[in-house]
Amino acid sequence: MNYCQKKFSRRKIIKFMVLGAAVPFAFTTSQAQATKVSKETMQYRDKPNGKQQCSNCMQFIPGKTSEANGECKVVEGSISPQGWCTAYAPQS
Numbered sequence: 001m002n003y004c005q006k007k008f009s010r011r012k013i014i015k016f017m018v019l020g021a022a023v024p025f026a027f028t029t030s031q032a033q034a035t036k037v038s039k040e041t042m043q044y045r046d047k048p049n050g051k052q053q054c055s056n057c058m059q060f061i062p063g064k065t066s067e068a069n070g071e072c073k074v075v076e077g078s079i080s081p082q083g084w085c086t087a088y089a090p091q092s
Contacts (some may be wrong), residue, residue, distance in 0.1 A: 036072075036073075036074065036075060036076040037074060037075060037076065037087075038075075038076060039075055039076070039077055039085070042074065042075050042085040042086050042087050043085055043086050044075055044079075044083060044084070044085040045083060045084055045085070046080045046082065046083050047082065047083070047084065048082055048083070048084050049084040049088070052084055052088050052090070053081065053082050053083065053084055054070070054072070054079050054080060054081050054082070054083045054084060054085075054088075055081035055082065056090060056091055057072075057087075057088050057089055057090065057091065058089045058090070058091045058092070059072050059073045059074050059075075059087055059088075059089060060072055060073075060079065060081070061073065062081070063081075066081065067081065068081075069081070072085075072087070074087040075087060
C-alpha cells in the first residue's frame with residue numbers, strides 16, 4: 001500500500017462527501033429562520049379580513065390554546081389568531 005492509498009481511505013472519502021452534502025442544509029435552515037418581516041411591512045392587523053384570519057392561514061403557528069396568541073412563519077412577533085396580513089395563505 002503506497003502513501004496515497006494510506007492518506008485517502010475509502011472511509012475518509014465517504015466522511016468528506018457526507019459532511020459536504022450536509023453543510024448547505026445547515027446554512028439554509030438558519031437563514032430561513034432569520035428572514036421574518038416586520039408587522040408594518042406585511043400590513044398586519046389584529047382583525048380578520050372577512051373570513052381570512054391567521055388561525056386558518058398556513059403560515060400561522062398556534063399558541064398553547066386556541067385563544068392564545070401564536071407565531072407566524074413570515075411575520076415577526078406575537079400574532080393573534082383573529083389577525084390578518086398580506087402574507088395570508090389559506091390552508092389546503
